[in-house]
Amino acid sequence: MVDTYQMIVCGVGGQGILTITDIIVMAAQEKGLRVLGSEVHGMAQKGGSVVTNLKIGKELYSPVTPIGSCKVLIGLEQNETLRYLKYLKPGGFVLTSTTVLFPIVWKKDKKAAQLAREKIEENLAKYKAKIVRIDAEKLAIEAGLALAQNIVLLGALSQVEGFPLTVEELKVALKQRVPAKYLEENIKAFELGINAISNS
Amino acid sequence: MARVEELIANKKGRVLCLGNEAIARGAIESGVQIFAAYPGTPSSEVSNALIAAAPKLGYYAEWSTNEKVAFETAFAASITGVRAMTACKHVGINVLADALFSAAYMGTTGGFVVLVADDPNCFSSQNEQDSRWLGVTAQVPVLEPSNPQEAKEFTKLAFTISEKFEQIIILRSTTRISHARADIEFNEFESNFREGKFEKSLRYICLPALARANHPKLVAKLEEIKEWIPESGLSIIEGPDDNEYGVITSGISYSYLKDALALLEKDIPILKLGMIAPLDEQTILEFAKNKKNIIFIEEVDSYLEDRISALLLQNGLNPKIHGKCTNITNRYHELNSRLVAEALQGVIGGELESVSEINAISEETKEFVPFRPPLFCPGCQHRAAFWELSKVVRKNKGIFASDIGCYSLDPWVTDTILCMGGGISMANGFARVITDKPIFAFIGDSTFFHTGLPALANAVYQKANINILVLDNRMTAMTGFQPNPTEMLDIADVAKALGVEYVVEFDPYDFEKGKKTFEDALKHEGPTVIIMRKICANEWWRQTRRRGEKIEVYTIDPETCTACGTCLVQYQCPAIHWSIDTNSKGKNYSVIDPSMCTGCGVCAQICPFEAISKVVD
Numbered sequence: 031m032v033d034t035y036q037m038i039v040c041g042v043g044g045q046g047i048l049t050i051t052d053i054i055v056m057a058a059q060e061k062g063l064r065v066l067g068s069e070v071h072g073m074a075q076k077g078g079s080v081v082t083n084l085k086i087g088k089e090l091y092s093p094v095t096p097i098g099s100c101k102v103l104i105g106l107e108q109n110e111t112l113r114y115l116k117y118l119k120p121g122g123f124v125l126t127s128t129t130v131l132f133p134i135v136w137k138k139d140k141k142a143a144q145l146a147r148e149k150i151e152e153n154l155a156k157y158k159a160k161i162v163r164i165d166a167e168k169l170a171i172e173a174g175l176a177l178a179q180n181i182v183l184l185g186a187l188s189q190v191e192g193f194p195l196t197v198e199e200l201k202v203a204l205k206q207r208v209p210a211k212y213l214e215e216n217i218k219a220f221e222l223g224i225n226a227i228s229n230s
Numbered sequence: 231m232a233r234v235e236e237l238i239a240n241k242k243g244r245v246l247c248l249g250n251e252a253i254a255r256g257a258i259e260s261g262v263q264i265f266a267a268y269p270g271t272p273s274s275e276v277s278n279a280l281i282a283a284a285p286k287l288g289y290y291a292e293w294s295t296n297e298k299v300a301f302e303t304a305f306a307a308s309i310t311g312v313r314a315m316t317a318c319k320h321v322g323i324n325v326l327a328d329a330l331f332s333a334a335y336m337g338t339t340g341g342f343v344v345l346v347a348d349d350p351n352c353f354s355s356q357n358e359q360d361s362r363w364l365g366v367t368a369q370v371p372v373l374e375p376s377n378p379q380e381a382k383e384f385t386k387l388a389f390t391i392s393e394k395f396e397q398i399i400i401l402r403s404t405t406r407i408s409h410a411r412a413d414i415e416f417n418e419f420e421s422n423f424r425e426g427k428f429e430k431s432l433r434y435i436c437l438p439a440l441a442r443a444n445h446p447k448l449v450a451k452l453e454e455i456k457e458w459i460p461e462s463g464l465s466i467i468e469g470p471d472d473n474e475y476g477v478i479t480s481g482i483s484y485s486y487l488k489d490a491l492a493l494l495e496k497d498i499p500i501l502k503l504g505m506i507a508p509l510d511e512q513t514i515l516e517f518a519k520n521k522k523n524i525i526f527i528e529e530v531d532s533y534l535e536d537r538i539s540a541l542l543l544q545n546g547l548n549p550k551i552h553g554k555c556t557n558i559t560n561r562y563h564e565l566n567s568r569l570v571a572e573a574l575q576g577v578i579g580g581e582l583e584s585v586s587e588i589n590a591i592s593e594e595t596k597e598f599v600p601f602r603p604p605l606f607c608p609g610c611q612h613r614a615a616f617w618e619l620s621k622v623v624r625k626n627k628g629i630f631a632s633d634i635g636c637y638s639l640d641p642w643v644t645d646t647i648l649c650m651g652g653g654i655s656m657a658n659g660f661a662r663v664i665t666d667k668p669i670f671a672f673i674g675d676s677t678f679f680h681t682g683l684p685a686l687a688n689a690v691y692q693k694a695n696i697n698i699l700v701l702d703n704r705m706t707a708m709t710g711f712q713p714n715p716t717e718m719l720d721i722a723d724v725a726k727a728l729g730v731e732y733v734v735e736f737d738p739y740d741f742e743k744g745k746k747t748f749e750d751a752l753k754h755e756g757p758t759v760i761i762m763r764k765i766c767a768n769e770w771w772r773q774t775r776r777r778g779e780k781i782e783v784y785t786i787d788p789e790t791c792t793a794c795g796t797c798l799v800q801y802q803c804p805a806i807h808w809s810i811d812t813n814s815k816g817k818n819y820s821v822i823d824p825s826m827c828t829g830c831g832v833c834a835q836i837c838p839f840e841a842i843s844k845v846v847d
Binding site: 051055059064066068069070077078090091092093094096097098099109112115116120133135137140142143146150176 | 378409485489569585587594599602605799802825
């Protein structure tokens with residue numbers, strides 16, 4: 031157990047959650063580490079809340095990370111970050127995008143949406159966590175590919191202390207996973223993510 | 231997900247894949263020669279992989295119209311001595327159960343494996359059925375792997391056991407194994423595909439006299455398998471030699487148990503059962519012999535607990551039983567390592583970090599975390615169809631019996647969703663006792679061919695006064711866009727051939743035609759079939775983008791928009807949002823996200839202020 035690195039990636043269906051999970055497991059496998067993850071398919075996931083669990087290490091049994099146990103949480107949408115924060119081990123690391131995607135209930139109730147937005151920093155701060163908020167949308171647009179917000183956060187993840195994979199190892203997997211047509215923009219997004227956390 | 235090339239490569243090595251793909255690889259390494267299935271989450275990826283690999287490896291595989299058809303197809307092949315397999319979700323095994331119960335009496339000669347994937351927690355299912363019981367009720371041996379690697383090895387083992395004992399084997403998975411992703415060790419394989427050889431025998435005829443003779447043979451066969459399990463290596467005893475406590479478990483629960491014991495920093499004896507039906511009585515009794523306490527860790531039903539408690543009693547053993555009967559775990563939803571650790575802590579002690587503070591914060595912030603259900607995709611023709619329908623249904627105070635598919639996500643009119651094909655038959659039932667309101671049934675194209683056909687034939691035969699709405703999106707979209715007979719069979723032709731007098735087909739984006747059709751159909755006596763036919767918008771969008779073609783999107787004029795919310799709050803198109811900026815009147819307005827818009831144009835049709843139009847370059 032001591033050697034197991036547990037993490038969670040969450041967001042809204044369509045944000046590329048499975049893609050960055052893929053890149054992490056590919057890099058880990060290349061390094062000779064064992065990986066075990068869990069994802070949920072099926073119902074049209076577009077627009078639904080999506081979470082993947084991931085464990086990297088040597089002796090791995092169950093694929094699911096229970097409450098209060100993961101070391102890092104990556105959130106591609108800030109309200110989804112809040113939803114899944116309870117799975118973080120106290121003192122763990124949170125990388126969250128400041129992106130907000132409105133679910134239908136908030137399209138109906140603009141006041142609730144506004145209140146949640148005002149309270150988000152306060153709410154996230156209630157958990158004992160090291161939280162870095164990144165404007166992934168802005169950085170992805172800067173990289174030339176608005177969809178690459180997930181890759182921005184992957185770049186940031188490479189800088190988290192104790193994370194078992196290096197920038198180079200992640201880059202190799204990134205190159206294999208993303209379409210060649212958008213490789214340049216993805217690399218740029220990855221590097222902007224690295225800088226974002228170094229500057230924070 | 232692993233690529234087909236990786237799954238069929240005849241070489242040794244580690245490959246990243248889903249548990250379901252590991253099962254498919256196990257079947258490939260076993261030389262499966264025929265595979266037939268109907269898709270169903272969480273089992274679909276087994277079938278996706280095996281059907282994609284078939285033409286490349288030279289075996290036969292098909293998407294059948296339902297699980298029963300698939301089972302019968304594969305079973306027939308297996309009794310000619312070739313290796314055969316089918317895969318389904320838990321509710322799918324009920325559809326094939328009719329064939330399974332009798333096929334169990336007959337047995338097989340080639341290996342025959344039935345993969346069933348249960349879905350504790352109902353991630354994408356209508357119930358939490360625990361299929362382990364089929365081992366008892368259908369009298370078929372059940373293997374239960376505890377992780378993706380074991381799932382692959384057990385698939386291979388299932389074929390071997392099936393051939394050794396000439397019996398069908400059920401391989402039981404759950405969502406957390408089927409949809410786990412891991413680096414799986416692949417092995418090399420040999421495929422010896424051969425011509426089927428059917429040896430005629432009375433064992434394959436289930437007439438009463440023959441079945442009566444076959445049943446004792448089946449019971450004897452199960453006894454034989456039971457005697458063989460101890461030498462198979464399927465039952466594993468781990469941990470210290472200790473008489474105070476012992477845990478009996480199987481499947482994914484074993485994996486949770488291992489992590490839970492590490493959390494508690496405890497080490498106690500574990501008996502892990504690889505085959506859960508028939509039970510390895512010899513090993514279980516040996517394990518339990520001197521134990522003062524037996525703890526059962528299992529998900530959903532108390533299957534092991536009830537059966538093993540009875541076994542212990544029959545053999546004069548009387549340890550204290552801890553399990554569902556003492557409420558250490560629930561009889562519903564899935565487990566995880568924390569829940570198992572808490573269950574064990576109450577019995578064997580140990581320290582666990584408190585999560586009460588985390589729970590308190592979670593509770594406190596809950597109101598700010600919005601409910602985010604999956605919705606119809608942008609451009610979805612189901613949404614368009616339901617929108618138009620909802621007006622007719624409401625106006626006439628109609629009753630709406632829906633069915634299983636993407637259309638189950640309807641937010642407006644659905645009154646019932648029961649099971650595959652249940653909508654048409656339920657509508658028939660409603661129509662017999664409610665005569666002053668129109669009755670509607672709703673069904674997709676795949677479900678129509680799955681179990682809708684017999685219900686439609688019945689509705690015609692019984693002259694049911696119901697309106698059957700078929701949403702033909704040309705594929706089985708919900709489970710991942712699998713093909714189905716709608717590629718070749720025209721549902722309108724089928725309905726007419728079955729004797730439906732009123733059959734109309736229209737494009738669900740065409741509201742004028744839709745309104746007229748529905749009003750017209752309501753005047754008709756007897757069953758009507760209204761087909762709304764259009765390729766799944768999601769798939770159309772992907773295909774169009776892949777071809778590099780431009781999608782003509784729509785836009786909203788900020789000055790004309792009154793923020794009435796028709797397109798965004800009522801029609802609920804996910805591609806439409808509230809603006810951040812305000813217009814010249816200082817008001818927010820609706821905005822269409824051009825990266826999500828599919829150009830269906832429905833919002834332009836329904837906007838009361840004509841504020842929406844096609845983007846002009």
